[in-house]
Structure formats: structure tokens, C-alpha cells
Amino acid sequence: MKERLPLMLLAATALLPVRAQQVLVCDGATRFPLRDVQTFIDNRLIGKTTYQGLIAIPDSFSTATFQRKGFLSEKLTREEVLRDTVFLYPAEHYLDEVIVYGRHIINGKKTLEKMPKRDILEEQPPHSMGEFDLGILLDKRFRRDKEHVEKLREIFRKMDGDDDDPIMKAYRESQKDTINTRKKPVETQ
Structure with missing residues (x-):
């Protein structure tokens, strides 16, 4: 056993x-x-x-x-x-390697300067006599985006303005103090 x-x-x-x-x-x-x-x-x-x-x-x-x-x-x-x-x-x-060759070198900064700067809240570009843009009239997304931008800008205006918020006042004063201390030259003895 x-x-x-x-x-x-x-x-x-x-x-x-x-x-x-x-x-x-x-x-x-x-x-x-x-x-x-x-x-x-x-x-x-x-x-x-x-x-x-x-x-x-x-x-x-x-x-x-x-x-x-x-x-x-x-x-x-x-x-x-x-x-x-x-x-x-x-x-x-599966690709082992991809090589991309560029034929034209484009300067992005110059291209950006040439592009028209248009704000969504601006009026439509002027049309010649007799032109009518039905697309903008029927574009719901454009109208919605325009209202949204207006609301956001109003909110930012309120945030940037002087209101009686003590925290914002203290923050602005501390920012002014730091800027003033940076501007003062250091005195040597």
C-alpha cells in the first residue's frame, strides 16, 4: 500500500x-x-x-x-x-517601403498669404448685377455656423471684459505685476 x-x-x-x-x-x-x-x-x-x-x-x-x-x-x-x-x-x-518624391516645392507661407482671408460673419462677397447665389440662401449649415460663431464671440467678449469677478481681477493684477517686474531693469550696486 x-x-x-x-x-x-x-x-x-x-x-x-x-x-x-x-x-x-x-x-x-x-x-x-x-x-x-x-x-x-x-x-x-x-x-x-x-x-x-x-x-x-x-x-x-x-x-x-x-x-x-x-x-x-x-x-x-x-x-x-x-x-x-x-x-x-x-x-x-503589405508594403515593405513607400518612397514619395516631390516634383514641386511649394512655400506654404506664401500660399497662405495669397489666400483670401474671409470671416464667416462677413457679408457675402459682392456680386455683379444680376447674380444670385441660391446656395448660400439654402445652406442651413452656413447659417448654423454663423449663429454659433456669433454666440462664441459674445461669450469671449464677456470673458475678456471687466466684470466684478474677484478671481479675474486678482488674475489680471498678478499678470500686470509679472509683466511690470520683467520690464524693470535690475539695479546693481
Whole structure:
């Protein structure tokens, strides 16, 4: 009986399930599960995904690599794999490098200076005799934006004006003090 006890304990521990986590492997473009994705844990093959795209991986590891023909391989750390879903992206949609050559160099500051500066609250640009702009009359978004800008400017005027708010007064005085101290020259003796 004493000899059977260690054997029974060994058999019982062998039958205990190993803690593992199920990971779903999907196509990054279509979001469908992928089957037969080779999974490597710490550079050791542990198996392939099922037809449902699932694979059980051990609880403790440092890196996991997922590979399938026609897809880019993914090498992820343990923290990244714990999100339960791994996406593999098709290799045909992958570009190694993109180089852009410019033909014309445009000075942005000069272009901005040339652009007309028009405020939304300004009147419409003058039209020649007989012209009629039906688009501006029917544009609800333009009218809404115009009202919104008017309200915001009124709010900013109130905020910038002198009111009896003691906090604003203290803030303005502290700003004046800091500006005045910066302007005073330092006296040397």
C-alpha cells in the first residue's frame, strides 16, 4: 500500500488539467477565424489552430509566434497575447517601403498669404448685377455656423471684459505685476 501511494499521486497529477488559455486567431482584413495557423511558444511549435481558429497556449511563456502561408507572421509578447484575439494580416496587402518624391516645392507661407482671408460673419462677397447665389440662401449649415460663431464671440467678449469677478481681477493684477517686474531693469550696486 505504501508503494502504491506515490504512484497514485503521480497518476493524479498527470490527469490534472494544465492551465492553458484559449486564443482566437483571425484574419485581420476579414475578421474570420483562421485554421492551421502554426503557433510557436518561445520558438517551440505547440500546434496548429482548429477550424474555429482556436488554440490552447500555456499560461507561462515570454513570446508567441503565429505563422500561416499567405499571411505575415506575428511575434507577440505574453501581455499582447492575453487579449484573447490575434489578427494576422494578408501578405498581399503589405508594403515593405513607400518612397514619395516631390516634383514641386511649394512655400506654404506664401500660399497662405495669397489666400483670401474671409470671416464667416462677413457679408457675402459682392456680386455683379444680376447674380444670385441660391446656395448660400439654402445652406442651413452656413447659417448654423454663423449663429454659433456669433454666440462664441459674445461669450469671449464677456470673458475678456471687466466684470466684478474677484478671481479675474486678482488674475489680471498678478499678470500686470509679472509683466511690470520683467520690464524693470535690475539695479546693481
